[in-house]
Every structure is written in structure tokens, then in C-alpha cells.
Amino acid sequence: MIKIGKYIIYDILRNRFVIAYTFFLLLVTLSMFSLESDPGKSTISILNIALLVVPLVSIVFTTIHFYNSYDFMEMLLAQPVQRKTIYFAEYFSVAIALSVAFLIGVAVPLCIFNFNESSVYLILVGLMLTFIFVALALMASVATRDKARATGVALLFWFYFAIIYDGIVLYVIYSFSDYPLEKATLSMVSLNPIDLARIVILLKLDVSAMMGYTGAFYQDFFGSGGGILYSIFVMTLWAFLPLMIAMRRFCTKDI
Amino acid sequence: MKRYLFIVLFLFAGIANASVLEVGVTAKWKTIRSAIQAATSGDTVRILPGIYREGNLVIQKPITLLGIDYPVLDGEDRVEILTIAASNVAIVGLRLINTGVGSINDISAINAIESKYLRVIRNQFENTFFGIHLANSSHCTIEGNILHSNAEAEHQIGNGIHAWKCDSILIRNNQISGHRDGIYFEFVTNSIVERNNSHHNMRYGLHFMFSHNDIYQHNVFKSNGAGVAVMYTKGVTMRYNHFLENWGSSSYGLLLKDIGESHITHNHFIKNTIAVYMEGCSRSEFEYNTFQENGWAIKLQANCDANVFAKNNFLSNTFDMSTNGSLVLNKVDANYWDKYKGYDLNKDQIGDVPFHPVSLYSMVVGKMPSAVMLWRSFLVYMLDRTEEVIPSITPENLKDNRPSMRSYKDI
Incomplete structure (x- = not known):
């Protein structure tokens, strides 16, 4: 797997997209810090980048890369190599390449200019979102042979999780505002990895406001480390489950 | 010049009249109660280190209780420790512990009723129901005390410093924690509360009602219920x-x-x-x-x-x-x-x-608290920006x- 992964990473580096992505992130992060005098506010702006750009790039790049290396995979499948190995090599090399880009582009400047707890969590959720959306994109890619269709589905994933889903949640909260909605909102939020990532950061940046929530259960959830552990656990599931579903599809698929 | 000399002499005469009564195991007086009884106006009762379990002590004359190295006055979870019903009383350097608990009476470590010029200075209060309770008193000074209790529920505990119907009180440099309200005022006027630290109380760090023309400065109120x-x-x-x-x-x-x-x-x-x-x-x-x-x-x-x-x-x-x-x-x-x-x-x-x-979203969260979950999402960001351009709800x-x-x- 490591050997195959190495070849895939060579391939990724050759087409320069990841390098451009790294520079883009670096440029945005540095400009945030130079434009804004308060580093706390820059962290919030970078949070928006992590929540929108990282999933988008992960999803688009993974689908395109998957289809571009179709021939390579077909060639490998002719060799005595397990499909599982090829699949995981593909997943991890793409995810690791994008994570390294994120680390260089965002994490390094963040650690230099504003190293604190919220920055650490921001880096952590950025990495987790990369792994989650690469897995989701693979799920979309293995489902069909048509590149355009897979890209469309993958983009829809992004659009749904980044914007539409929050609209739905807000609508539900608004419609049922007469009912106790605390637990319902929390479970709805768990169904969206971007929301979970946001909440991990909220618990660091806006905990005073979050404590305005009624009920002792929520005091515990927000006040202690429980909320963060819960979010990270569910996010891990969000990476693991699509990855496994896509793997089963890939292993039985007629390529 | 003659007049000043007269005043100075008069002052010395006052001091000469006031005597010091020492209380302790080895001292002349074995109990605080007997020393208080023997004391006359202006006397100082000097209390040596030790544990004194004497029930409720009532002070009805202008004397000073001076503790040396914090002698302990233990209420044994039954009684009010000091009841003061006189003016010009001073309580200095005592450690008052374990008062009784009451739901009808406000049992306190120091309870002053209609007292003027009371001074409560550098005392320690541990596990008291009410710490210092002032009723209908004026010109009192409460300074440098440390009050701490370990209540688990609001109804099991009284207030740290409680003043009712008082005037011209000075409360300064006290540390109050673990009580119901750190400092509680009702009908207290023209008073000053400064440099106190009221923290981790069950209900309010500071609570007052109908207390006009008071000044609160340089205090810290932290993590109160x-x-x-x-x-x-x-x-x-x-x-x-x-x-x-x-x-x-x-x-x-x-x-x-x-x-x-x-x-x-x-x-x-x-x-x-x-x-x-x-x-x-x-x-x-x-x-x-x-x-x-x-x-x-x-x-x-x-x-x-x-x-x-x-x-x-x-x-x-x-x-x-x-x-x-x-x-x-x-x-x-x-x-x-x-x-x-x-x-x-x-x-x-x-x-x-x-x-x-x-902002628009602060209005939304005001109506629907659960909506705070979506704060900082892209959708909310867009909503807020739209509202800024065309205000309609705010x-x-x-x-x-x-x-x-x-x-x-x-x-």
C-alpha cells in the first residue's frame, strides 16, 4: 500500500494543483493576519476558509483525481494486488497530500501569528474535514463511471453540507420554536460534519454565549470537554463510514 | 495651647481608664463570657489562641474583642456566636466557625442590632450560615474579613455580609465565597462597598434592593451562581x-x-x-x-x-x-x-x-435560543450581511x- 501510495503522491505533486492550493491557503492566511490588527478576528476569518474552502477543494480534487487515475488503477488491478490496498492507497495519498497543503498553508502561519487553544482546534477540524470530504468524494466517485456526474454529485454534497443543511436546520428551529428543541438541534447538527467542526470552534470562541442555553445537560455539554469529545468522535464516524461504504462498492464493482 | 494640652490629657485619661482583660487557659479569665461580664465601657478583651465553645455571647457595652493569632469561637452548629446590641464595639482578629442553621432565624456569626460605629476587622469566618448581619445600624466598618462557606444548595445557606436598614456603612477588602449572596443590602443608604472579592457564591455576588446613593468601587465579582x-x-x-x-x-x-x-x-x-x-x-x-x-x-x-x-x-x-x-x-x-x-x-x-x-441573528437567538448552534455558519453570515444592507427586522x-x-x- 505504501509503495502504491508513493506513486500516487508523485503523481499528485506532478500536476501542481496541490501546490497551487497550498499557496492559495498561505496567501489567504497571511493576508488575513496582515490586514487585521486583532489576531483573534483573523482566526475567525480563517475559520470560514476552513469550513468552506477546505471541503470544496477536497471534494473536487478527489473526484477529478480519481477519474484521472482510472487507467493507472486498471493497470494495477491486472497485477496481483488486492483491491482494498489500491483503494486505501488512493484515499490516504489524496487525503495526506491535501492535509499537508492545509498544514503548510494554514497551520504554520496560524502557529506563528496566533498560537492558542482555538488555533489548535481550528487546525484539527481542518484536517478532519479534509479526511471526511475526501471520503465523501470517493463515495460519489465509485458510484458511477461518468466523471461529470460524479463531480456533480460531489459538488452537491458540498453545497448541501455547507449551506442548504443550515437553512433546513434554521427552518426547523423556526417552525418548532414553541417546543424544547435542544436535543433535536444537537442531533441535527451531528448529521453535518461542517456544523460539527464549527461547534468545536464555537465552544472555544463563543462559550459564554453557548452557556446561555437552558438546561443542566447543556451546561455540561458546553461547559466541560464533553462537547468537544462528542464532536470529534462523530466527525471520526463521518470519515470512517463513507470510507467503508465506498470501499465495499469499489471491491465489488465491475471496473 | 492650653486647650490642646487639656485634650491630650483627657485622651490619656481615657486610655488610663480602659483596661485590658486577658482570656485564655493560662490567663486570668478562662472564658470570654466572664471577661465580657467583667469589662466596662472602653475595655479591651484580649483573647489568646485556643478554641472557645461558649454558645451565644451577647455584647451590650462598648468594648473591643481582640483576638491574638485567630482564637477560634465555635458555634458547634447550634448557635449564633456574637450578638452585638451596643455602639462603638470592635471585633478584631477572631476566627468564627460553625454557626447554627435556621430557616426562621437568620443565625449569624456576628449579628449587630441597632449598633452604631461597629467595627469588624480582619476576622475569619468558616462554615457560617450568615457571616455578618447588620440590622438597623449605622456608621459601621467591615474590613479585611475572609468569609467562606461550603453550601451545596441555596436554601441551606445565608448571605456573607447582610445589611438591612442601615446607613453609612463601609465594607472594604473582604473576601466572600460559598454563601448565598456575597453582599446583600436592603434599605441601606449612603454606603461604600470597595475592594471586595465576592466569588463562587450560590446566588449573587452582590445583591441590593431599595439601597439609594451607595458607591461600589474596585470590587471583583467572579463566577457567582x-x-x-x-x-x-x-x-x-x-x-x-x-x-x-x-x-x-x-x-x-x-x-x-x-x-x-x-x-x-x-x-x-x-x-x-x-x-x-x-x-x-x-x-x-x-x-x-x-x-x-x-x-x-x-x-x-x-x-x-x-x-x-x-x-x-x-x-x-x-x-x-x-x-x-x-x-x-x-x-x-x-x-x-x-x-x-x-x-x-x-x-x-x-x-x-x-x-x-x-445584529439580525442576535434577535433570532433572542427569540429562539437553540438557533445559537448555527452561529458563525455561512448562512448566518449571509443573513447578517443582508440585514446590514437593508435593515428590516432590527x-x-x-x-x-x-x-x-x-x-x-x-x-
């Missing part, structure tokens, strides 16, 4: 206080209900769920305060009028201001808002476009016409 609440009072001056880390849905840095003609200046409100909550307040001034990292910096109910918010700093709050109606009768002027995105073309450090401190008149471009320093 419900913060600080003050009601039905006019002429309050609060300055240089710190209101810190009051977290919870009904916890306020400072709750003001029916407060009028007051001055709240130079205070720091840091990391509270709601820094200032105002209901029915009138004609009060908020100046040079700093609101930092609060959930809501100011929740202003629409029944407040003629209040002025000027020259305050609003830094890194989740929501700067929220209100519950469209009628705005208060003035917001020349504050520094870190969320301000306007410009200053003539470089006079005053922003050229007004700032609207009430009150149009609640705005700062001269927002400062620079934060106010050293306040």
Missing part, C-alpha cells in the same frame, strides 16, 4: 469593578432592574453569558466600560429609557447588543465597536457611517452615529 443583581434603587455609583465569568442561562454579569439616575463607569465585564441585562432602567449613564468576550454585552429591554451608553469598548463579544422591541429611547454614542466595518475619511477618529449594534434607530475608530485605553 447568578452574577450580580441590583433592583429598585436610584443613585447608584459603580466604578472600576470587575464582573467576570458568570456563565449560565440566567446568569448575568450585572442585572439592573428598575435602577434610575445611576452612574456605571470604568467597569470591566469579561466572559459573562450576559454582561449587562437592563429592565425598566432610566436616566443612567454607562461610560468607559469594557465589555470583552461576553455572549451578549448588553441586553436592553425596550422598557428602559433615557439611558446613555457612551465611550465604552466592545471587544470580541458574540453579540454586542440585543433588545426586544423596535422602540428605542436610549442613546448610544461614541463607543468603540470591534465589529465596526466603516471608514473614517477625514481622520478625526470618528467613523463616518453609523454602527448598528443589534430596530433602525438603535445606532451609534459617531462610532470611535480606536478603542479607549486605560479605562
Whole structure:
């Protein structure tokens, strides 16, 4: 797997997209810090980048890369190599390449200019979102042979999780505002990895406001480390489950 | 010259008359009670280190109780320790522990009834129901005491320093924790509360009602169950206080209900769920305060009028201001808002476009608390920006016409 992964990473580096992505992130992060005098506010702006750009790039790049290396995979499948190995090599090399880009582009400047707890969590959720959306994109890619269709589905994933889903949640909260909605909102939020990532950061940046929530259960959830552990656990599931579903599809698929 | 000499001689004569009565295992008096009985006006009862279990002691003459190395007066979970029913009494350097608990009587470590010029200085209070209880007293000084209790529920414990119907009280440099209310005033006028640290109390760090013309300065109120609440009072001056880390849905840095003609200046409100909550307040001034990292910096109910918010700093709050109606009768002027995105073309450090401190989403969260979960999402960001361009839901008149471009320093 490591050997195959190495070849895939060579391939990724050759087409320069990841390098451009790294520079883009670096440029945005540095400009945030130079434009804004308060580093706390820059962290919030970078949070928006992590929540929108990282999933988008992960999803688009993974689908395109998957289809571009179709021939390579077909060639490998002719060799005595397990499909599982090829699949995981593909997943991890793409995810690791994008994570390294994120680390260089965002994490390094963040650690230099504003190293604190919220920055650490921001880096952590950025990495987790990369792994989650690469897995989701693979799920979309293995489902069909048509590149355009897979890209469309993958983009829809992004659009749904980044914007539409929050609209739905807000609508539900608004419609049922007469009912106790605390637990319902929390479970709805768990169904969206971007929301979970946001909440991990909220618990660091806006905990005073979050404590305005009624009920002792929520005091515990927000006040202690429980909320963060819960979010990270569910996010891990969000990476693991699509990855496994896509793997089963890939292993039985007629390529 | 003769007159001064006379005064000096008179003073010496006074001292010569006052005697010192020593209490201790090896001393002349074995119990505090016997020493108090033997003492006459102006005497000092010197209490040597030890544990004294003498039940309730009543002081009815102007004497001083002076503890050496904190002798312990133990109430054995039964009684009120010291009852003071005289003027010019001083209680210095005692350690008072384990008072009784009562639901009908306010059992206290030191209970003063109709006492003038009482001084309670440098005492320690541990596991007391009420710490210091003043009723119908005046010109008293409570200074340098440490009061601590370990209550688990609000109804099991009394207040740290409790004053009812008093005048001209000075409460200074005390540490109060683990009580119901740290400092409680009812009908207390012309008093000063300064440099106290009231923290981790079950209910309020400071709580007063009908207490006009009092001054609160340089105090720290931290992590109290419900913060600080003050009601039905006019002429309050609060300055240089710190209101810190009051977290919870009904916890306020400072709750003001029916407060009028007051001055709240130079205070720091840091990391509270709601820094200032105002209901029915009138004609009060908020100046040079700093609101930092609060959930809501100011929740202003629409029944407040003629209040002025000027020259305050609003830094890194989740929501700067929220209100519950469209009628705005208060003035917001020349504050520094870190969320301000306007410009200053003539470089006079005053922003050229007004700032609207009430955001759409703060109104949404006010109506639907669960919606706070979506804060900082892209959708909410878009909603807020749209509202800024075309205000439709937020009150149009609640705005700062001269927002400062620079934060106010050293306040």
C-alpha cells in the first residue's frame, strides 16, 4: 500500500494543483493576519476558509483525481494486488497530500501569528474535514463511471453540507420554536460534519454565549470537554463510514 | 495651647481608664463570657489562641474583642456566636466557625442590632450560615474579613455580609465565597462597598434592593451562581469593578432592574453569558466600560429609557447588543465597536457611517435560543450581511452615529 501510495503522491505533486492550493491557503492566511490588527478576528476569518474552502477543494480534487487515475488503477488491478490496498492507497495519498497543503498553508502561519487553544482546534477540524470530504468524494466517485456526474454529485454534497443543511436546520428551529428543541438541534447538527467542526470552534470562541442555553445537560455539554469529545468522535464516524461504504462498492464493482 | 494640652490629657485619661482583660487557659479569665461580664465601657478583651465553645455571647457595652493569632469561637452548629446590641464595639482578629442553621432565624456569626460605629476587622469566618448581619445600624466598618462557606444548595445557606436598614456603612477588602449572596443590602443608604472579592457564591455576588446613593468601587465579582443583581434603587455609583465569568442561562454579569439616575463607569465585564441585562432602567449613564468576550454585552429591554451608553469598548463579544422591541429611547454614542466595518475619511477618529449594534441573528437567538448552534455558519453570515444592507427586522434607530475608530485605553 505504501509503495502504491508513493506513486500516487508523485503523481499528485506532478500536476501542481496541490501546490497551487497550498499557496492559495498561505496567501489567504497571511493576508488575513496582515490586514487585521486583532489576531483573534483573523482566526475567525480563517475559520470560514476552513469550513468552506477546505471541503470544496477536497471534494473536487478527489473526484477529478480519481477519474484521472482510472487507467493507472486498471493497470494495477491486472497485477496481483488486492483491491482494498489500491483503494486505501488512493484515499490516504489524496487525503495526506491535501492535509499537508492545509498544514503548510494554514497551520504554520496560524502557529506563528496566533498560537492558542482555538488555533489548535481550528487546525484539527481542518484536517478532519479534509479526511471526511475526501471520503465523501470517493463515495460519489465509485458510484458511477461518468466523471461529470460524479463531480456533480460531489459538488452537491458540498453545497448541501455547507449551506442548504443550515437553512433546513434554521427552518426547523423556526417552525418548532414553541417546543424544547435542544436535543433535536444537537442531533441535527451531528448529521453535518461542517456544523460539527464549527461547534468545536464555537465552544472555544463563543462559550459564554453557548452557556446561555437552558438546561443542566447543556451546561455540561458546553461547559466541560464533553462537547468537544462528542464532536470529534462523530466527525471520526463521518470519515470512517463513507470510507467503508465506498470501499465495499469499489471491491465489488465491475471496473 | 492650653486647650490642646487639656485634650491630650483627657485622651490619656481615657486610655488610663480602659483596661485590658486577658482570656485564655493560662490567663486570668478562662472564658470570654466572664471577661465580657467583667469589662466596662472602653475595655479591651484580649483573647489568646485556643478554641472557645461558649454558645451565644451577647455584647451590650462598648468594648473591643481582640483576638491574638485567630482564637477560634465555635458555634458547634447550634448557635449564633456574637450578638452585638451596643455602639462603638470592635471585633478584631477572631476566627468564627460553625454557626447554627435556621430557616426562621437568620443565625449569624456576628449579628449587630441597632449598633452604631461597629467595627469588624480582619476576622475569619468558616462554615457560617450568615457571616455578618447588620440590622438597623449605622456608621459601621467591615474590613479585611475572609468569609467562606461550603453550601451545596441555596436554601441551606445565608448571605456573607447582610445589611438591612442601615446607613453609612463601609465594607472594604473582604473576601466572600460559598454563601448565598456575597453582599446583600436592603434599605441601606449612603454606603461604600470597595475592594471586595465576592466569588463562587450560590446566588449573587452582590445583591441590593431599595439601597439609594451607595458607591461600589474596585470590587471583583467572579463566577457567582447568578452574577450580580441590583433592583429598585436610584443613585447608584459603580466604578472600576470587575464582573467576570458568570456563565449560565440566567446568569448575568450585572442585572439592573428598575435602577434610575445611576452612574456605571470604568467597569470591566469579561466572559459573562450576559454582561449587562437592563429592565425598566432610566436616566443612567454607562461610560468607559469594557465589555470583552461576553455572549451578549448588553441586553436592553425596550422598557428602559433615557439611558446613555457612551465611550465604552466592545471587544470580541458574540453579540454586542440585543433588545426586544423596535422602540428605542436610549442613546448610544461614541463607543468603540470591534465589529465596526466603516471608514473614517477625514481622520478625526470618528467613523463616518453609523454602527448598528443589534445584529439580525442576535434577535433570532433572542427569540429562539437553540438557533445559537448555527452561529458563525455561512448562512448566518449571509443573513447578517443582508440585514446590514437593508435593515428590516432590527430596530433602525438603535445606532451609534459617531462610532470611535480606536478603542479607549486605560479605562
